[in-house]
Amino acid sequence: MIMVGSMVAVLWAIGWAMKVPMAARWNMTAILLVAVMIVHVVLPDGHPLRMATGGDIRLWAIMLGFGVLVWLYRRFLGGLRARVQDAQTAKPVIRSDKFSETELERYARHIILREVGGVGQKALREARVLVVGAGGLGAPALEYLAAAGVGTIGVIDDDTVENANLQRQVIHLDRNIGVPKVHSAAEMMRAQNPFVDVRPYHRRLEAAIAADLFADYDIILDGSDNFATRYLVNQTAVQLGKPLVAGALTQWEGQISVYDPANDAPCYACVFPQAPDPALVPSCAEAGVIGPLPGVIGAMMAVETVKLITGAGDALRGRLHIYDALYAQSRTIAVKRRDDCAVCGGAGEVISAR
Numbered sequence: 583m584i585m586v587g588s589m590v591a592v593l594w595a596i597g598w599a600m601k602v603p604m605a606a607r608w609n610m611t612a613i614l615l616v617a618v619m620i621v622h623v624v625l626p627d628g629h630p631l632r633m634a635t636g637g638d639i640r641l642w643a644i645m646l647g648f649g650v651l652v653w654l655y656r657r658f659l660g661g662l663r664a665r666v667q668d669a670q671t672a673k674p675v676i677r678s679d680k681f682s683e684t685e686l687e688r689y690a691r692h693i694i695l696r697e698v699g700g701v702g703q704k705a706l707r708e709a710r711v712l713v714v715g716a717g718g719l720g721a722p723a724l725e726y727l728a729a730a731g732v733g734t735i736g737v738i739d740d741d742t743v744e745n746a747n748l749q750r751q752v753i754h755l756d757r758n759i760g761v762p763k764v765h766s767a768a769e770m771m772r773a774q775n776p777f778v779d780v781r782p783y784h785r786r787l788e789a790a791i792a793a794d795l796f797a798d799y800d801i802i803l804d805g806s807d808n809f810a811t812r813y814l815v816n817q818t819a820v821q822l823g824k825p826l827v828a829g830a831l832t833q834w835e836g837q838i839s840v841y842d843p844a845n846d847a848p849c850y851a852c853v854f855p856q857a858p859d860p861a862l863v864p865s866c867a868e869a870g871v872i873g874p875l876p877g878v879i880g881a882m883m884a885v886e887t888v889k890l891i892t893g894a895g896d897a898l899r900g901r902l903h904i905y906d907a908l909y910a911q912s913r914t915i916a917v918k919r920r921d922d923c924a925v926c927g928g929a930g931e932v933i934s935a936r
Contacts, residue, residue, distance in 0.1 A: 702892035719805030722880030809857035816850035834908035836879035847899035
């Protein structure tokens with residue numbers, strides 16, 4: 583018992599010194615207890631190592647079971663708290679038919695742009711945009727969409743703010759570590775622009791809810807960090823005929839495109855029909871990412887969204903823009919719809935989500 587207790591204390595002391603997240607420290611403790619239980623199962627009665635670790639597996643099984651119950655209870659309470667917070671913070675903003683003097687002054691630099699003007703700013707005010715992911719790409723996109731005056735902004739993410747996020751996910755503050763990312767982001771967006779209606783959804787995007795959720799919005803932004811979610815977002819957007827602004831990044835390179843088969847542009851699956859081997863595309867946690875890069879790509883996602891809403895310029899439909907921050911190089915390549923695409927078909931038809 584003393585030996586195991588000492589090992590747990592050392593693990594927590596090292597974790598504290600190295601500023602390891604609390605969840606990781608609990609995971610290491612659980613792994614240690616499982617290892618102790620394996621020792622009790624494998625080694626015979628009376629073995630010195632078994633005696634040094636308590637001598638009875640039942641004691642450790644009870645402790646591990648109690649820990650699992652506490653974890654499940656905390657997850658349950660966290661889910662209830664998030665639902666209550668969603669209900670409390672999703673109240674729509676009440677607007678008048680006309681822009682207030684404060685709004686006119688705030689959006690003046692938009693309104694004097696020939697490509698935007700008052701009509702474009704009104705379109706932004708009436709637009710409804712959903713952002714999938716409140717992390718590296720979602721953070722700057724959400725900030726700029728709110729600042730631009732997009733009337734209704736939804737954000738869905740099941741994650742909480744961690745210390746390691748703050749190097750690049752600029753919408754989150756140090757004091758919000760442990761807070762659901764969607765609520766942390768919503769707090770900052772409302773503080774930046776009280777004239778926008780922010781709708782946070784603290785849950786994972788799943789096929790069962792995707793279509794109903796997407797149906798409430800005009801444009802979808804995908805800032806997710808895994809291919810399963812990207813393919814789900816694409817398939818649902820195609821199914822509903824919604825334009826999709828999607829970005830991705832790794833280390834020093836980022837990419838962005840507008841996927842919109844309803845306007846003869848390819849969908850995400852046309853360009854990336856299969857997910858690559860995970861070993862070839864490591865996550866940011868595995869490979870790293872330079873802090874300002876998500877800001878560059880996320881801001882570009884916001885720009886493309888503003889262009890889609892206002893009709894300004896030429897959106898990135900049918901083009902994939904790649905930015906190499908390490909060598910300060912950008913290139914844009916043409917991408918086309920594929921006749922054999924399993925999602926959009928290439929001939930104009932849309933398939934149902936699986």
